[in-house]
Amino acid sequence: TGRGLPEYFSDDFAFTDPQVSIVGFEEYCRGVRRLFGQDESSCELVCCSVTASDAITVLWRNSGRVNIGSFRIELKPYLVTT
Numbered sequence: 228t229g230r231g232l233p234e235y236f237s238d239d240f241a242f243t244d245p246q247v248s249i250v251g252f253e254e255y256c257r258g259v260r261r262l263f264g265q266d267e268s269s270c271e272l273v274c275c276s277v278t279a280s281d282a283i284t285v286l287w288r289n290s291g292r293v294n295i296g297s298f299r300i301e302l303k304p305y306l307v308t309t
Contacts, residue, residue: 228270228289229260264292264299273306285309 233252240252249255268291278284290304 228263228265228268228291229256229258231256262293262295263289264294267292268302 231252236252240250240255242249242255247258249258268289271288272285273288274286276284285308287307287309288304289307290302293300293302
Protein backbone atom coordinates (compact mmCIF):
# COMPACT_ATOMS: atom_id res chain seq x y z
CA THR A 228 0.00 0.00 0.00
CA GLY A 229 1.18 3.50 -0.74
CA ARG A 230 2.82 2.50 -4.01
CA GLY A 231 1.50 3.64 -7.35
CA LEU A 232 2.38 4.87 -10.80
CA PRO A 233 1.99 8.66 -11.03
CA GLU A 234 1.44 8.51 -14.79
CA TYR A 235 -2.03 7.08 -14.10
CA PHE A 236 -3.06 10.06 -11.96
CA SER A 237 -3.87 13.66 -12.76
CA ASP A 238 -1.33 16.36 -11.95
CA ASP A 239 -4.20 17.87 -9.92
CA PHE A 240 -4.67 14.70 -7.80
CA ALA A 241 -6.25 15.44 -4.42
CA PHE A 242 -7.50 13.22 -1.59
CA THR A 243 -9.93 14.38 1.07
CA ASP A 244 -11.73 12.56 3.86
CA PRO A 245 -13.02 13.72 7.25
CA GLN A 246 -9.54 13.50 8.84
CA VAL A 247 -7.12 14.64 6.13
CA SER A 248 -6.79 16.60 2.91
CA ILE A 249 -3.78 16.00 0.63
CA VAL A 250 -2.84 17.54 -2.71
CA GLY A 251 -0.42 15.61 -4.92
CA PHE A 252 -0.09 11.94 -5.71
CA GLU A 253 3.43 11.52 -4.28
CA GLU A 254 2.40 13.16 -1.00
CA TYR A 255 -0.62 10.85 -0.83
CA CYS A 256 1.57 7.76 -1.35
CA ARG A 257 3.99 8.86 1.38
CA GLY A 258 1.09 9.30 3.81
CA VAL A 259 -0.38 5.89 3.01
CA ARG A 260 3.03 4.21 3.44
CA ARG A 261 3.37 5.80 6.89
CA LEU A 262 -0.17 4.88 7.94
CA PHE A 263 -0.20 1.22 6.89
CA GLY A 264 2.26 -1.35 8.26
CA GLN A 265 4.02 -2.39 5.06
CA ASP A 266 4.81 -5.97 6.11
CA GLU A 267 1.30 -6.73 7.39
CA SER A 268 -1.00 -4.79 5.04
CA SER A 269 -2.41 -5.45 1.61
CA CYS A 270 -4.60 -3.75 -0.95
CA GLU A 271 -6.46 -5.83 -3.54
CA LEU A 272 -8.24 -4.48 -6.62
CA VAL A 273 -11.78 -5.92 -6.61
CA CYS A 274 -13.43 -4.02 -9.48
CA CYS A 275 -12.62 -1.13 -11.80
CA SER A 276 -15.13 0.72 -14.02
CA VAL A 277 -15.25 3.80 -16.24
CA THR A 278 -18.05 5.80 -14.59
CA ALA A 279 -17.83 9.06 -16.57
CA SER A 280 -15.92 10.45 -19.52
CA ASP A 281 -13.24 11.71 -17.13
CA ALA A 282 -13.53 9.28 -14.20
CA ILE A 283 -12.69 5.73 -13.21
CA THR A 284 -14.19 4.19 -10.07
CA VAL A 285 -12.23 1.50 -8.25
CA LEU A 286 -13.35 -0.88 -5.50
CA TRP A 287 -10.50 -2.04 -3.22
CA ARG A 288 -10.21 -4.57 -0.40
CA ASN A 289 -7.78 -3.40 2.28
CA SER A 290 -6.54 -5.26 5.34
CA GLY A 291 -3.60 -5.35 7.72
CA ARG A 292 -2.30 -2.94 10.33
CA VAL A 293 -2.40 0.84 10.69
CA ASN A 294 0.06 2.92 12.68
CA ILE A 295 -1.50 5.77 14.64
CA GLY A 296 1.07 7.38 16.87
CA SER A 297 2.47 4.60 19.07
CA PHE A 298 -0.62 2.41 18.48
CA ARG A 299 -0.61 -0.51 16.04
CA ILE A 300 -4.20 -1.39 15.11
CA GLU A 301 -5.11 -4.56 13.24
CA LEU A 302 -7.71 -4.20 10.48
CA LYS A 303 -9.93 -6.97 9.22
CA PRO A 304 -10.56 -6.82 5.45
CA TYR A 305 -12.82 -3.93 4.42
CA LEU A 306 -13.93 -2.40 1.11
CA VAL A 307 -13.31 1.15 -0.05
CA THR A 308 -14.28 2.96 -3.25
CA THR A 309 -12.20 5.63 -4.98
